[in-house]
Amino acid sequence: MVWQVFDGHNDLLLRLLQAPERREAIWLTGEGKGHLDLPRMKQGGFAAGFFAIYIPSPSAHDAPDTMALMDAPPYALPLPELIDHASxxxxxxxxxxxxxxxxxxxxxGFRVVRDMAALRECLATGTIAGIMHMEGAEAIDEGLDALHAFHALGLRSLGPVWSRPTIFGHGVPFQFPGQPDTGPGLTDAGKRLVRECNRLGIMIDLSHLNEAGFNDVAALSDAPLVATHSNAWAITPSTRNLTDRQLAMIRDSRGMVGLNFATVFLREDGRQNPAMGWDPVLRHLDHLIDKLGEDHVGLGSDFDGATVPEGIGDATGLPRLTAAMEAHGYGAALMKKLTCDNWVGVLGRTWG
Incomplete structure (x- = not known):
């Protein structure tokens, strides 16, 4: 069967930003490129997801070939510099x-949702639900005025950093093997950001945040701890993955982790090569379920922002993934939780 899939993260908006003159072809009819478009999402059962606002780093002529480096571990990639909010x-x-x-x-066929009533209506009627997410809070000023402006536009989920530092905190560099304990925690502005997101009901995303920042959010936030697109460090020791201690903290907060489809965070060897079977995917899912419990795990593809396993390919491959999960022994009740219901649950606990 084709399950309704609630996806924790994608970068389709970046594709539209980079080619606005082709946005109708990219979104409405599909070009056969990338991972997402409206026809393929419908075909694959993509029912809802977080759509990331992400600020690309300025290109540097002497920048390393990150794709090649990430396919030949070990690697430790330098992080771009902070981008100011005016830019x-x-x-x-x-x-x-x-x-x-x-x-x-x-x-x-698609609706931007801002509350639980709209989300549930979309899931009931087959309208694809989109949640505005910010991956890295570069566009937010220290006084947080812009946070309120984006909230009015529909922002309901925010990650303080995308690896690159912001005025709010520090992310993890892309390193394999490596630990997520890579630097200082939240700044004073970052702590104010967390409190204001709590007040507004904006979900805080811990993916990309380093361990000290993770600890600060856990100490400050009164909402569930959520990592929209992260995997298990115990299986793939990348800086971007979560340790068992972090998973326990997320579990205890009644939070959520979305399984990242990026091959570099799935494969035990840390390589980017998409030629891989289902075993790494299922090992991560098994570990996350074991450490978090079956009510706190979902999917967080990173579609259009990462290299994904060839068995998935794009949004039309979601039924192949869910078929592999069922063949692995996940029953119907668990499948319903993993594919959709757990995301709905954590948003209900966060948005109110």
């Missing part, structure tokens, strides 16, 4: 506008 805001606004355009252009 980031126009880009973030353009990406938010693309998400709102996706809703207007879809003729009822």
């Amino acid at each position: 980031a805001q126009p880009v973030a606004l353009a990406m938010a506008a693309h998400l709102l355009w996706m809703e207007r252009s879809s003729q009822g």
